[in-house]
Amino acid sequence: MKQFADEATIEVSSGKGGNGCVSFRREKYIPMGGPNGGDGGRGGDVVFRVKRNVKTLADIRFRRFFRAQNGGDGMGWNRFGKNGDDVVICVPPGTTIRDAETREIIKEFARDEDGEDFVFLRGGNGGWGNVHFKSSKNQAPRQANAGQPGETKTLLLELSIIADVGLVGFPNAGKSTLLDALTRARPKIAPYPFTTKIPNLGVLHSKSGEDIIIADIPGIIEGASEGKGLGIRFLKHISRTAGLVFMIDCSEESCLSAYKTLCDELAGFSEDLLKKPKIVLCNKIDLDGAEDFALRVSKEIQENEKETSVILISAATGKGLENAKKAISDLVEKNDVFFSAKEKSEESANAFLASRSVDLSMEEQLPGSER
Secondary structure, eight states, rough: OOOOEEEEEEEOOOOOOOOOOOOOBBTTTBBBBBOOOOOOOOOOEEEEEEOOOOOSSSHHHHHOOOOOOOOOOTTTBBOOOOOOOEEEEEEOTTTTEEEEOOOOEEOOSSSTTTEEEEEOOOOOOOOOOGGGHHHHHHHHOOOOOOOOOOEEEEEEEOOOOOSSSSEEEOOTTHHHHHHHHHOOOOOOOSSSSSOOOSSEEEEETTSSOEEEEEOOOOOOTTTTTGOOGGGGGGGGGTTTTEEEEEEETSSSSTHHHHHHHHHHHHHHHHHHHHHHHHEEEEEEETTHHHHHHOOOOOHHHHHHHHSEEEEEETTTTTTTHHHHHHHHHHHHOOOOOOHHHHHHHHHHHHHHHHHSSOGGSSSSSSOOOOO
């Protein structure tokens, strides 16, 4: 199994254009045949491509340098140089491309669109051969254009898993058991904390025919916003979700303060997370005394947050899961945020590209513009 990686810093370079050729026609019985130097080939582009079968940034993180091929030089007999091959960087859906220095968003792939391409850097144009410089006054030009250079940028790639619902809770609250019960995902389940070490995804098939993606992140502990535990570093994976599902283990009296503690830790990471619609699942009511604790938790939450649904369940026995499925489906249907995320992504990308300085004189090689 490949290591899960959700960040990568890479250096990308587009290809240099090939140089134009200085050459003259040389044939028997044809004196002074004239110039026939060909043009250089265009340098390759840097292209990002969304691939659904790519799940992490592990391959990108360990490669680090991505360089497109340079264009070939022009040759005699009007032969053009070969265009350089593009370098294609395959990223998973949910990847955000940032400038490594300014942290400015360049492109955000907010939707699961397989095969979507984004050309980030264009390769340099090839230089003109001396055949272009022939004129009535200069019938034997000995000049040609050099190919234009490529560009190099350092980028930061960040992966935020695309999901409809984020599953949040303390370690061993039963999140993986719930994911196993609701979806076809088969996460590792064990009777000890921190069984989940990387985010897991599952697909819930609702009665309406809609597929709902649920993200289970590693358990959060008190003090997570200060760097303790694992869960806090994965909270960005639920930043685009339509809502959150809180899992509370009601088998112990500590459950009475669990919801408030989880909310405080999420607020320490981002206030925006707490603004999302929420569902609270009081789990393990099959155990002795757990249902009484669950009723007390439900009463307290609904007194303070009337809009938050609280459902009593047992992920192990299946009790209450139908109600949980319906609540999750209703939450996603009412609060789908993917389209607005896509619009925001496109606006950010257009703003960045529009702000880049472009030397219009370099768009086309003109006779006499050799460097």
